[in-house]
Amino acid sequence: MKDYADKMTAEQARRFRDDVLDIVRQIPRGRVTTYGTIATLAGWPSHSRMVGRTLRYTPGAEQLPCHRVVNKSGRTAPGWSRQRTLLEDEGVRFKDNGHVDMEHYLWDYGVI
DNA sequence: AGTTTGACTGGAG
DNA sequence: CCTCCAGCCAAAC
Numbered sequence: 001m002k003d004y005a006d007k008m009t010a011e012q013a014r015r016f017r018d019d020v021l022d023i024v025r026q027i028p029r030g031r032v033t034t035y036g037t038i039a040t041l042a043g044w045p046s047h048s049r050m051v052g053r054t055l056r057y058t059p060g061a062e063q064l065p066c067h068r069v070v071n072k073s074g075r076t077a078p079g080w081s082r083q084r085t086l087l088e089d090e091g092v093r094f095k096d097n098g099h100v101d102m103e104h105y106l107w108d109y110g111v112i
Numbered sequence: 113a114g115t116t117t118g119a120c121t122g123g124a125g
Numbered sequence: 126c127c128t129c130c131a132g133c134c135a136a137a138c
Contacts, residue, residue: 035120036120036121039120045119047120048120049119049120049121051119051120052120053118053119056118056119071119072121080120083119098120
């Protein structure tokens with residue numbers, strides 16, 4: 001019940017996916033970043049949900065440090081409990097509410 | 113072609 | 126801090 005004027009072309013979608021993967025690859029060990037940050041860096045600020053879709057369904061994403069991507073409030077991915085273990089193994093600490101302590105571990109690439 | 117679905121986000125209560 | 130809710134948009138129904 002709503003039409004979106006600016007949809008991605010197939011080419012833009014390809015570039016978006018590749019950029020997202022490259023950006024995720026740069027997250028340092030022991031740090032985390034958010035879907036929104038990645039979407040913005042990829043040039044599509046309103047596509048945070050697409051970042052999540054990309055990491056969830058792109059074959060090969062398992063080889064990337066995608067466990068270092070959480071939502072803005074520090075929540076880990078639904079249905080992926082192992083993500084917390086992977087992060088804690090790198091020294092990332094979680095708060096009592098089960099969210100990553102973003103004040104200390106968020107990595108913003110020096111921008112935004 | 114209309115509706116629902118999310119690895120999201122921002123704001124309200 | 127938490128729960129809803131509206132807005133978001135490509136994909137899957």
